[in-house]
Amino acid sequence: MVAPIDALAPAVQSALVAAFGEDVRGADPVVRPSQFADVQVNAAMALAKRLGRKPREVADAIVEHLQGGDLVASAEVSGPGFINVTFDDAWIARQVQAAQADPRLGVATQPTEIIPIDYSAPNVAKEMHVGHLRTTIIGDALARTLEHLGHTVIRQNHVGDWGTPFGMLVEHLLEVGEDSEEARVVETDPNAFYQAARSKFDGSEDFATRARARVVKLQAGDPETLRLWGRLYDLSKVYFNKVYSTLGVTLTDDDLAGESSYNADLPGICEDLEAKGIATVDEGALVVFLPGFTGREDKPVPLFVRKSDGGYGYGTTDVATVRHRVRDLHADRILYVIGVTQSLHLQMVFETARRAGYLPDDVEVVHVKIGSVLGEDRKILKTRSGAPLRLMYLLDEAVQHARTYIDEARPELPEAERAEIARMVGIGGVKYADLSVAHDSDYVFDLDRMLALTGNTGPYLQYATARLRSILRSAGVDPEAQDAPVLLTEPAERDLALRLLDLDGVVAQVGAIYEPHRLCTYLFELAQTFSSFYEACPVLKADDEATRASRLTLCTLTLRTLVQGLDLLGVEAPERM
Numbered sequence: 224m225v226a227p228i229d230a231l232a233p234a235v236q237s238a239l240v241a242a243f244g245e246d247v248r249g250a251d252p253v254v255r256p257s258q259f260a261d262v263q264v265n266a267a268m269a270l271a272k273r274l275g276r277k278p279r280e281v282a283d284a285i286v287e288h289l290q291g292g293d294l295v296a297s298a299e300v301s302g303p304g305f306i307n308v309t310f311d312d313a314w315i316a317r318q319v320q321a322a323q324a325d326p327r328l329g330v331a332t333q334p335t336e337i338i339p340i341d342y343s344a345p346n347v348a349k350e351m352h353v354g355h356l357r358t359t360i361i362g363d364a365l366a367r368t369l370e371h372l373g374h375t376v377i378r379q380n381h382v383g384d385w386g387t388p389f390g391m392l393v394e395h396l397l398e399v400g401e402d403s404e405e406a407r408v409v410e411t412d413p414n415a416f417y418q419a420a421r422s423k424f425d426g427s428e429d430f431a432t433r434a435r436a437r438v439v440k441l442q443a444g445d446p447e448t449l450r451l452w453g454r455l456y457d458l459s460k461v462y463f464n465k466v467y468s469t470l471g472v473t474l475t476d477d478d479l480a481g482e483s484s485y486n487a488d489l490p491g492i493c494e495d496l497e498a499k500g501i502a503t504v505d506e507g508a509l510v511v512f513l514p515g516f517t518g519r520e521d522k523p524v525p526l527f528v529r530k531s532d533g534g535y536g537y538g539t540t541d542v543a544t545v546r547h548r549v550r551d552l553h554a555d556r557i558l559y560v561i562g563v564t565q566s567l568h569l570q571m572v573f574e575t576a577r578r579a580g581y582l583p584d585d586v587e588v589v590h591v592k593i594g595s596v597l598g599e600d601r602k603i604l605k606t607r608s609g610a611p612l613r614l615m616y617l618l619d620e621a622v623q624h625a626r627t628y629i630d631e632a633r634p635e636l637p638e639a640e641r642a643e644i645a646r647m648v649g650i651g652g653v654k655y656a657d658l659s660v661a662h663d664s665d666y667v668f669d670l671d672r673m674l675a676l677t678g679n680t681g682p683y684l685q686y687a688t689a690r691l692r693s694i695l696r697s698a699g700v701d702p703e704a705q706d707a708p709v710l711l712t713e714p715a716e717r718d719l720a721l722r723l724l725d726l727d728g729v730v731a732q733v734g735a736i737y738e739p740h741r742l743c744t745y746l747f748e749l750a751q752t753f754s755s756f757y758e759a760c761p762v763l764k765a766d767d768e769a770t771r772a773s774r775l776t777l778c779t780l781t782l783r784t785l786v787q788g789l790d791l792l793g794v795e796a797p798e799r800m
C-alpha cells in the first residue's frame with residue numbers, strides 16, 4: 224500500500240528529469256495541501272528561476288507527464304504555475320484493497336536496527352509513582368512500534384537496585400524476618416516497608432550505625448548481605464510484575480538490567496576517564512567538567528563520577544549503560560525514556576561517553592523527555608498528605624470508574640464480560656490519555672476526562688471499534704476474509720479511503736521521531752472520518768450489493784487499522800462495549 228502523496232513525489236521528480244534533464248534529479252516536488260484539489264504541487268514555482276524558464280512552462284511539462292500515469296485523475300495549472308492535483312479514485316481503491324489483503328495493513332518494514340530502550344526504571348523496595356507510569360507507558364508504546372517496524376528492540380529496565388538506602392532496607396529486613404508479613408508487604412505496598420525502615424533509621428542511632436555498616440558490607444560483596452539484598456529484589460519483582468501485568472506492559476524479568484548490573488564496570492570506567500584526561504580530581508572527588516554545561520551564575524556543572532567517599536555517582540552508572548549498549552548489545556540507536564528533569568544529567572552522560580569513545584558518531588542516542596503528571600492544583604500529583612500517589616490505587620480507581628459506566632450502559636451483558644470491559648476501558652483510558660499528549664509536556668490527571676466517551680480519548684476509540692464489530696457482526700462479515708472490491712463514488716467514501724492509506728506514514732513517523740501522540744491523533748481523526756462516512760453512506764442498507772460489499776470492506780479495514788494502532792500503543796479494544 225502506498226499513500227497517494229508518497230507516490231506523487233517520485234512521479235513529479237521523474238517528470239522534471241524527463242523534461243529538464245539530470246540537473247533537477249531529486250528536486251523537492253513541494254507538495255502542499257490544496258483547497259481546490261487533493262494536493263497542490265508547487266515545484267514549478269520553486270524551480271523556474273533555476274531553470275531559466277517561466278513557472279507556467281515548467282508546470283505544463285510536469286502536468287503533461289503526470290497525465291500519462293494512473294495515479295492522477297486531473298492535474299491543472301492555476302495562477303502563475305501552481306498545479307492542483309486530484310488523485311484517481313480507482314488508484315486509491317486499489318491501494319485500499321492491497322492494504323486489506325495485507326496482514327500488516329500496508330505498514331512497510333524497515334531495515335533492522337538494534338535499539339535498546341531504557342524505560343520504566345522503578346526503584347527496588349519503593350512504590351512506583353505516576354512518573355514511572357509515564358515512562359513505562361510511553362517506553363512500551365515505542366518498543367511495540369519499533370518492533371513492528373522490523374527492528375530488534377532490547378528492553379532495558381534500569382531499576383534502582385543499588386546505593387545507600389539498601390543498608391537500611393537490608394537491616395530492616397533482617398529485623399522483621401525474611402519471610403514475615405512485614406517483609407511480604409514489599410510485594411503489594413513497598414512504601415510501607417520503606418517508611419518503616421526509614422523511621423527506624425531516623426529514630427535509632429544504633430540502627431543507623433548498623434545500616435551504614437551494612438552499606439559497606441553490601442558494596443564489599445559480603446555474601447550474606449547480597450543474599451538479603453537479593454531477597455528484597457525478588458519481593459520487588461513480584462510488585463513490579465503486578466503493575467506491569469495490570470498495565471498490559473511488555474516488560475518481563477528478562478528485561479531487568481538494573482544499576483547493580485554495572486557495579487563491576489565502574490572502577491574501570493573511572494580509571495579510563497581519568498587516563499583519557501576527561502575526568503579530573505576536584506576536592507577529593509573525580510569529576511567531569513564539560514564546556515557549555517553551566518548552572519547558576521555560569522558556574523560549570525560537574526558530573527560526579529566518583530565521590531570523595533569513594534562511592535560512584537548515578538551518572539557513572541549511566542555512562543556504563545551507554546558503553547554496554549554500544550559495545551555489548553551492538554546498538555544502532557539508543558533511547559532513554561526518562562523524565563525531562565534529567566535532561567542536563569543525560570546530556571552530560573552522552574557527551575562524556577562520546578569523549579571517552581564509548582559512543583561512536585553513527586550511533587544515535589536520544590533522550591525521550593517525559594513530562595510530569597499533575598494534580599488539579601497543577602502541582603506534581605500527590606495525596607492530600609503530600610505522600611506520593613500509589614499507582615495501583617489510581618489504576619483501581621480508573622477501572623471502578625469504567626465499571627460504573629458499563630454497568631449502567633450494558634446491564635444485559637454477563638458479569639464477567641462487564642468486568643473485563645471495565646478493565647480494558649479503565650486501563651486503556653489512562654494509558655491513552657498519557658500517550659495522546661506530547662511526551663514532554665505535563666498534563667493534569669483527570670479520570671472524568673480520560674474516560675469520557677467523546678473527544679480524543681481511549682474509550683472513544685474503543686467504542687468506535689466495538690461499533691464497527693457490531694456492524695460487521697450484523698452483516699455476517701469475517702474481518703480477516705472480507706475482500707470485496709472497493710468502489711469510491713461518494714466523497715465520504717473517498718475521504719475514509721485516503722485516511723486509511725496514511726497508516727504506514729504515521730507509524731514510520733512515530734518510529735523516527737518517538738512521538739506516539741501522533742498515532743493517537745491519526746486514530747482519532749480516522750474514527751471521526753469513519754463517523755462522517757457512516758452518517759453519509761448507509762452500509763447494511765446500501766442501494767446495491769456491490770456498494771454494500773465495498774462499504775463493508777472499508778468498515779473492515781477501518782476496524783483493523785484502529786485495532787492495530789491501539790495495539791501499537793498498548794491499548795486493548797473490547798469486542799463489545
Ligand code: ARG
Binds near residue numbers: 344541561
Ligand atoms: N530509577 C530512577 C528513578 O526512579 C530512574 C532511572 C532512569 N534511567 C536511567 N538510565 N537513568 O528516578
